[in-house]
Amino acid sequence: MITDTYTIISQEELSPGIFQMALYAPQMAQEALPGQFVDIYCASKDKLLPRPISLFDADPVEGTLSLIYAVVGKGTEEISSMVEGDTIRVTGPLGHGFPLEQARKMEEIFLVGGGLGIPPMYLLARRLHILYPEKPIRVFLGFRSEPWIGEIFSAFGEVLPSSDDGACGFKGTVIDRMKNYLDTADSGSRILYACGPIPMMRAIQPFAADHDIETWFSLEERMGCGFGACYGCPARLRTEEGGSVLKRVCKDGPVFPGKDVIFA
Ligand code: FES
Numbered sequence: 001m002i003t004d005t006y007t008i009i010s011q012e013e014l015s016p017g018i019f020q021m022a023l024y025a026p027q028m029a030q031e032a033l034p035g036q037f038v039d040i041y042c043a044s045k046d047k048l049l050p051r052p053i054s055l056f057d058a059d060p061v062e063g064t065l066s067l068i069y070a071v072v073g074k075g076t077e078e079i080s081s082m083v084e085g086d087t088i089r090v091t092g093p094l095g096h097g098f099p100l101e102q103a104r105k106m107e108e109i110f111l112v113g114g115g116l117g118i119p120p121m122y123l124l125a126r127r128l129h130i131l132y133p134e135k136p137i138r139v140f141l142g143f144r145s146e147p148w149i150g151e152i153f154s155a156f157g158e159v160l161p162s163s164d165d166g167a168c169g170f171k172g173t174v175i176d177r178m179k180n181y182l183d184t185a186d187s188g189s190r191i192l193y194a195c196g197p198i199p200m201m202r203a204i205q206p207f208a209a210d211h212d213i214e215t216w217f218s219l220e221e222r223m224g225c226g227f228g229a230c231y232g233c234p235a236r237l238r239t240e241e242g243g244s245v246l247k248r249v250c251k252d253g254p255v256f257p258g259k260d261v262i263f264a
Pocket of ligand 1: 222223227228229248
């Protein structure tokens with residue numbers, strides 16, 4: 001884990017209220033794993049708590065980190081107002097990323113992203129494609145309506161978008177789209193990595209159990225410290241003994257076995 005001040009090399013509004021920011025952060029870019037996040041600190045003294053933001057991409061050769069985030073309050077509003085050449089304090093990479101080794105024995109990989117859960121799937125797609133270039137990757141992306149990201153995933157796999165109103169791709173949820181895909185797909189072993197809204201993740205659990213698909217979820221939770229000290233980011237998980245236990249999303253996660261997550 002590194003804390004340092006980095007220079008912003010680009011900042012762009014992808015869609016109203018959704019921004020992509022790139023930083024020159026060579027050491028962090030070397031260490032970054034898919035599914036990890038960083039804490040971004042605002043310069044204003046009245047905003048002491050950092051803002052956790054998932055990694056969208058990391059390029060160890062160029063030494064760059066890329067983040068996609070939504071403006072949801074005064075902190076992210078301040079971050080979105082920064083421009084190329086400004087500097088920003090960052091701690092990271094934080095948390096445990098997605099287990100890539102688990103995909104080795106599988107015949108097909110599903111990546112499932114909904115809303116702001118889509119960006120973390122990009123670095124994951126890139127690394128899985130490097131590790132297992134022959135393995136088919138299907139990227140299921142869920143939108144409310146018009147897409148604001150998507151085609152860039154086609155460098156690593158087949159993109160299968162869906163939207164609530166049918167404005168892009170299949171009309172329905174990502175679960176509907178996966179069922180539709182499996183209707184005509186060959187049988188085989190599959191692993192599914194997902195990040196997105198809780199209703200989406202909750203719906204994936206019975207779908208994955210019915211189709212015998214191993215799942216890994218990256219949870220999004222409100223955070224305080226971001227590194228395990230405040231217990232402000234609890235997630236409840238099933239234990240092997242049939243009980244449950246509270247884990248910290250920031251430190252113990254944010255990635256957990258999908259079958260073990262208990263959604264409230
Ligand atoms: Fe403090 Fe997770 S945010 S323990």
